[in-house]
Amino acid sequence: MSPRLIPDPPALAPPGVHQSDYIARLNRAANRFDVHPYQPGKYTQLELDSEDPIASGRDLKIGPPSQVPDWHPLLHKWGLQVMAAAGFVNSTAYSAPGQFYLPLGRLAKITDDQPIHPVLREDMWHNLLPDEYKLMEPALRLASAILDDPETLHFFAGLTIPTRQMPCRMIPHIGICPVFNVSDPLSAAGLRNTYNRLVDMRNSMRWCLQPQEMMMQRFGAFGVTQAMVDDDDNTIEGARGPATRCSVCHVSRGYTDALRMYLGSHPSKIGLGRFINDTQFLAEIPLQDTIIIDEESAIIRSTLLMADTIVHEFTHAVNAAYFDYTAVMSPVAGSTPQVWEPYFAGDRANEVGHVVSSFVFRGNPQAITQFSIPQTQLSHNQQQHIGTLGMFWTNKWDRWRRDDGGIGGLGASRIIDDIDFSTPGLYYPVPQAHTQKLFSTRLWQDEIHRFGLNALRFPILDKWAAEWTPPMYEQGNWGTGSFNVGPAPSSP
Numbered sequence: 001m002s003p004r005l006i007p008d009p010p011a012l013a014p015p016g017v018h019q020s021d022y023i024a025r026l027n028r029a030a031n032r033f034d035v036h037p038y039q040p041g042k043y044t045q046l047e048l049d050s051e052d053p054i055a056s057g058r059d060l061k062i063g064p065p066s067q068v069p070d071w072h073p074l075l076h077k078w079g080l081q082v083m084a085a086a087g088f089v090n091s092t093a094y095s096a097p098g099q100f101y102l103p104l105g106r107l108a109k110i111t112d113d114q115p116i117h118p119v120l121r122e123d124m125w126h127n128l129l130p131d132e133y134k135l136m137e138p139a140l141r142l143a144s145a146i147l148d149d150p151e152t153l154h155f156f157a158g159l160t161i162p163t164r165q166m167p168c169r170m171i172p173h174i175g176i177c178p179v180f181n182v183s184d185p186l187s188a189a190g191l192r193n194t195y196n197r198l199v200d201m202r203n204s205m206r207w208c209l210q211p212q213e214m215m216m217q218r219f220g221a222f223g224v225t226q227a228m229v230d231d232d233d234n235t236i237e238g239a240r241g242p243a244t245r246c247s248v249c250h251v252s253r254g255y256t257d258a259l260r261m262y263l264g265s266h267p268s269k270i271g272l273g274r275f276i277n278d279t280q281f282l283a284e285i286p287l288q289d290t291i292i293i294d295e296e297s298a299i300i301r302s303t304l305l306m307a308d309t310i311v312h313e314f315t316h317a318v319n320a321a322y323f324d325y326t327a328v329m330s331p332v333a334g335s336t337p338q339v340w341e342p343y344f345a346g347d348r349a350n351e352v353g354h355v356v357s358s359f360v361f362r363g364n365p366q367a368i369t370q371f372s373i374p375q376t377q378l379s380h381n382q383q384q385h386i387g388t389l390g391m392f393w394t395n396k397w398d399r400w401r402r403d404d405g406g407i408g409g410l411g412a413s414r415i416i417d418d419i420d421f422s423t424p425g426l427y428y429p430v431p432q433a434h435t436q437k438l439f440s441t442r443l444w445q446d447e448i449h450r451f452g453l454n455a456l457r458f459p460i461l462d463k464w465a466a467e468w469t470p471p472m473y474e475q476g477n478w479g480t481g482s483f484n485v486g487p488a489p490s491s492p
Helices: 045-051 073-078 080-086 106-111 137-147 150-159 188-203 212-218 254-263 272-282 295-322 352-361 377-386 432-437 441-455
Strands: 022-026 033-037 168-171 175-180 205-210 223-227 241-245 247-252 391-394 425-429 466-468
Touching: 022 080, 033 080, 073 080, 073 425, 073 466, 106 137, 137 295, 150 188, 150 295, 150 352, 150 441, 188 295, 205 212, 205 295, 212 247, 212 254, 212 377, 223 295, 241 295, 247 254, 247 295, 254 272, 254 295, 254 377, 272 295, 272 377, 295 352, 295 377, 295 391, 295 432
Parallel strands: 205 247
Antiparallel strands: 022 033, 168 175, 223 247, 391 425, 425 466
């Protein structure tokens, strides 16, 4: 049995045998899915939700949930019913009275400070709708608890050392590439100095919530950090002078839209429960193969995704305020900086937002979704804010990144080597119980003080991993429905 009480997955059908000829059943010990020949009409999910609450004996469809193409690799490999029965979609964990708890960081608890970090308080946010800040409180509490954690402060201590003190690599097609790492252990005074450095970001940034449609049309992202400019369109200097900059961090309102949908108070969108379950209808999943998606589980996923976006963009802003790009200028770059951010040790790309997410959670949390006509792109974007069908993370965030020669403008990442297509990436599902633990008394009153950020990090479920290689390559083609799934190797 896998960690976090996740049962072992079913065996995959051998080559030449169609997955639809078999079904999976959770054994009576609830620690393994067994595979049996398909017997039509014996069970349906909806019937057995009431007849067999522990899922044992239920016939579960393996493989793509419908004939519609473009299923996520994890759903293509295991199927929606199996993923749900294993605990990757719904959970009631930590929902009993006294078990739910809004995050409280280790330093905030020790110092009796406010639970929301100074850089995230209401006066830092612009373009808010009435009551919107209150809606964001759970996500802000989680982001705050991450930012004031001693381990995270060691990360930021390494990121904000004077740029000229960073070790560098010379990459021929880029130039000088500075490298940073987590700092050596800090004293109490060192932690406080780093914390104060982050608090000082109140003078070097601001937050702005923006409509989801505008974020996608203008930036193609749910969060983006831009240089702050004055009335004459000149960049405002950051904490370390002319070669640093202040920032405006834009965050998509899609996250608060999801909360209003959950509360039934959105003026134009349907309720969250209907939205997430309609996804199955639009993906043409046969009624007998659908599952019931719990809206409480979905909104907790959305809260985690928003908190991650906030921490991600804040890290870009910290880098902008403290990284002196002129310190590493090289002739290769000409008059334009060859890099705007340092590289974290061992990475191919320099994108500190993804780096901090991987440092905190072990991987970047991402939504499992399904897009098919007649859905609109806006509807799919809303799914991505929610995690309609669960969440996943990859074993290496920058594995498939390509170098664009720096043409992406301010903040564009540069890639130090060619992509290795010989080894597929691994996609890991996130147990829903683990996501809900991030809002529990167990984590914030016990485990965080004993295990630090390891209590937050996603479990590595090698048996449940799915392999993926980008489109147009032999090992997989997510986006066309043609996808080759094989046994997942051990994680590196």
